[in-house]
Amino acid sequence: MSDRTVLITGTSSGIGLATAVAAARDGWQVIATMRNTAKAGALLAAATEAGVTVEVRALDxxxxxxxxxxxxxxxxxxxxxxxxxxxxxxxxxxxxxxxVRAVMEVNFFGVLNVTKAALPLLRASRGRVLTVTSVGGVVGQPFNEAYCAAKFAVEGFMESLAPVAATAGVSVSVVEPGAVASEFVANVGLTDDAPRQAGPYAPALVAYLDRTRAAFAGAQAPEDVAARILGLLTAERPAFRLLTSDAARAFAGTKLKDLDGSAVQALTAGWVAP
Structure with missing residues (x-):
């Protein structure tokens, strides 16, 4: 049995599920968490098919x-x-x-809650924190105001935390996917009559939804994102920023020139060097 343990949040579907299975295949002891463990069926079935086991725990x-x-x-x-x-x-x-506050609670404060609680254990193991954000944490997107605000906040928090955590032996990275083929979009709660309810913003919303459907038609597979996350888990010197696809790199590249975050990390690490 491996003595490497990873805790992964949000594993009932999509990227989290694929990452839990990939890590278990690689020999990690996986603690797979989700808010409602009654939804663990897909994860457990995937783990069984892969010939691995994961430990499921409830976590809000x-x-x-x-x-x-x-x-x-x-x-x-x-x-x-x-x-x-x-x-x-x-x-x-x-x-x-x-x-908007509810979006921040899940996507920003939720990340902070778990990271804060895990840091003492990660300091002891000289471990690492990987946070799945989004290209929406780099480029603001129409009708994603609250979501992008939360992801921007996570990006800023982790970029600021990284050099401080590094002084205690903990590496911090962010993972930025673009469109991913998962249940994520289906779970945003958008109803069929949303354009009608959008009033003066209806034409803009219709155009946005058409563009989004086209983007997700060529979405990256969750398993592909999981493979890249596993690379960060095992890298000797993990980069701060990982864009998971060519499409994500091209999109974020409109704003970022320092794609792996090394220049910013080199600068801010000097601010806390003993």
């Missing part, structure tokens, strides 16, 4: 008590993959501030 990333209970009893943790998140479509004038 927005609830600090749930986070503490999930990590309770762990003697060792070598890596954390923050993958849990929720999509959201909407525009400010037509949604409540509470709805």
């Amino acid at each position: 990333v927005t609830d600090p008590a749930s986070v503490a209970a999930c990590l309770a009893g762990l003697d060792r943790l070598d890596a954390l993959v923050n993958n849990a998140g929720a999509g959201h479509l909407g525009t400010l004038e037509q949604e409540s501030v509470d709805a």
Whole structure:
């Protein structure tokens, strides 16, 4: 049995499920978490088909008590993959501030809750934190205001944390996929009559949805993203930023010239060097 342990959030489907199976195949002890363990069927079936086992634990990333209970009893943790998140479509004038706060709770504060709780164990193992963000954490996108705000916040937080955590032996990376073939888009809660309800923004929403459907027609497979995450888990010197596909690199490249984050890390590491 491997003594390498990884905890992965949001493993009931998509990237999280594929990453849990890929890590188990590579010999990791996998703690696969999800808010509702009744939805573990697809993960367990995939693990069985792959000839591996994973440990499923309940975890609501927005609830600090749930986070503490999930990590309770762990003697060792070598890596954390923050993958849990929720999509959201909407525009400010037509949604409540509470709805925006809810997006931030899942996609930003949820990441912080789990990372904060895991850091003592990761310091002990000189482990690593990998956080799945999005190209939406680099480039703001129409009707994704709250979602992109949360992902921008995660990117800024992790980029700032990375040089500090490195002084204690913990590496921090962000993983930025583009369009991925998963249930993520289906879970944004957009109804068929959304364009009608969009009022003055209806033409813009229709155009956005047409463009998005076309983009997802050629979406990256979750297993492909998982393979890249596994590469970060095992790399001797993991990059801070990983864009998971050519499409993601091209899109983010419109804003980023420092694609692997090394120049920023070299600068800010000097600010905390003893």
